[in-house]
Amino acid sequence: MIYFIPSWQSLSDGPTDFDDIVHQLKMFQKNNIKVEIILPTYLPSIRYQLNRQGLTNIRYWSVFEYLQNIKNNIGLPLKADSLKFPDQAQFIYTPICLIVLYQKSVFAKVYYSKFGGVSHVDYFVNDMVNKQNFYDDRGILSSVIAYDSTGKQIYMNYFDDYQNIKIHHDLLTHQVELEFEGENYIYGSIEELVISYIEQHLKDVRGNHTIILSACLENNYLTNLSHLNNRIIVSFSNQRFKFENKELLNKFLSMADILIADTKFSQRELEKECQSKHRNLTIHELPPFDANLKLGESQSMRQQVIYWYVDNSLAGILPTAIQKLTHRLITHKKNSIVIASKSSLQIRDISNKIFDYVKEFYQVNEESVIYQMAWQALNDDSENRLHDNELNQFSEIKEYQDATKAIEVMQHVEKQVITFEKDINIGLSSARVILDLNNKPDTFLQISGISAGLPQINMKESSYIVDRKNGLILKTINQLDEAIEYYLDTLNYWNESLVYNIEQIEKYSNKNNVQRWIDLVRSNNEHD
Known part of the structure; x- marks a missing residue:
């Protein structure tokens, strides 16, 4: 049996759209391979959370549900x-x-x-x-x-179902009292309790088992499972693990039989630490997400959309990036930009800086009457809007012309808050090129971009984007102008990227990804 222990934390939203384990579980489910999720944390809404991710048929075992001894599996959310x-x-x-x-x-x-x-x-x-x-x-x-x-x-x-106390956790002393099957037990901590019953659960099931554990700070205590006679694969993602935490990193390395990295960055960090500590561990880089052909409609669109994904690692290059992208919008009327992020505050901050740059370039004052008239002429469709003969008297005024140009440029800036994976897919459907200048390119975005056949511009190399094949890797932010021109002004380079991406889709398909996992688990067991 293959067991997954995820990084979902107690009383959290559980599995999310961008969780690597969610997509791995879907891969196994789609190919009818039996797996089980072991839940060491308290997730009272896990059934809904799994259902929302399309994982209803995935078997799971929850430490807390088992110890709470809740028998009623049927019910509706409380109103x-x-x-x-x-x-x-x-x-x-x-x-x-x-x-x-x-x-x-x-x-x-x-x-x-x-x-x-x-x-x-x-x-x-x-x-x-x-x-x-x-x-x-x-x-x-x-x-x-x-x-x-x-x-x-x-x-x-x-x-339990009848409001009997099954677990009493003293949050001051950390001591835990458990009443289970008529017996009372005392544990020094909730982690000690969880470890004890995970061990018991694994011992109760016969056969050779492989445990795939998500490495993260919150799963620190699960390194105490290292003495089990099960194969342990530790999965690292740079989205949830901070490799600078060497003490924690070595705890996970010491328990692992094999390591999985989601990106080249993660793989390099693991290789460096293994070499420094003389650990002889096999490291496999496996894509956490599938690629599926989902070509967008940008080829039939008049506007060329730059899909700019931002996170909080842009600080050093952000001013230059904003300046260059805004200048591109000013000089190319057929270009527009979508600022996409999981943070609405970051989107607002960046869009405001773009607007400030545009207003400064055209030297317009949005408080002026002329500016307000220009805005109304472009945006107001109500019966109260100014008529053309009223606007004609302003059309020759330079301030009015500049205000009109500034507003038209700002209208080419769109905002997208990313909450679900479908948000990215919707955003990419009209995009012409993807811009991810963050210190760690987003893996889900990169594979989604491959599925959409889009070239991608990054500051850091990765396994998924090959320079001048399906994207460009910038050495400095000053190359951004040239990179955008490369794909937006030359159709041949864009087509070459499309062809290369289509070839990559098969490589990162569900079928091939599952086979990599099967080969990994099988070879791991045979090695025993």
Whole structure:
């Protein structure tokens, strides 16, 4: 059996669209290969979370569900009107939560999960949180966190279906009391409890097992599984592991039989550390995502869209990048740009800097009457808009002409907040070229770009983008102008990139990726 231990943390959103393990599980599921997820963390909404990712048929074993001994597998998420509050309570509905007022004070706040049911309720005493009730996706009260009068968490209780306390976790001493099958047990920490029952679970299942463990800070304590007689593959992703944490890195290396890296960067970091510590470990670079042919429609579009993906590692080159990209928009009317990020604040900051540069270039003042008239002429379709004969008197004024040009350039800047993987796919469907100037190119974006047949411009090399084949690797940000011209002004180079990407799609297809995993696990077992 192949066991996956993911990096999903307690009371988190669990599996996300950009989680490498989600895509690996989908690969195995699609090819009817049996795997099991071992969940060491407390995830009361795991059924919904797996279903949302299309992993309903994936088998999982949760330490907490097992110890809570919840028998009821059928149920619906709890609705707010099922909760009991004082008769005289008043309710205030906000986008964030439902606020319950009683005797002019906040009595409770009801929070909803992404699937629409109640996730947890905060209860207040003297305007301080007194306790938090957590509900699972079957509508069952699953756990409670209690607070003292200063707002400090003091303990957490986990329940079975009948509200019997199965686990009592003292959050001050970290000690855990467990009632299981009529017996009482005491553990020094929640991690000790989790390790103990994962070990027991693996011993209860016969056969040769391979454990694939996601390396991350929060899974630090799982390195204590190293003494098990199971093959352990440790999976590293530069999206979730900080390689500068050498102490933690070596903990994972010491338990591993084999290592998986998601990118060349991760592979190099692992190779350096293995060499420095004289560890003889095999390192495989395996793509965490599939490539599927999804060619966009940019060839039939008049506008040439630059899809610019930004994260928080741009600081040193950002001013130059903004200046060069804005100048490109000013000088090429058929160009537009999509600023894409998982951070709306970053998108706003960058777009504002672009707008400031445009207004400075044309020397326009958006507070002026002339500017407002130009804006209205371009944007206002209402009955109150100025008529053409009213606007004609301004059309020869340079300030009006410059304002019109500035507004038209700014209209070629679009913003896209990335929440789900479909957001990237939608953004790439109209893109002509991808720009990822971050210190670590985003792996999901790179493979999605290959699927869309698009050339990509990066500052760092990777396994997926080959210089002057399906993209360009810049040595300095000053080469950005030339790189954009290379793909937007010369059709031949763009077509060459398209052909190369189509060849790469087969290499990173679901079928080939699964075969790499199968070969890896099989050779690992045969090596034994």
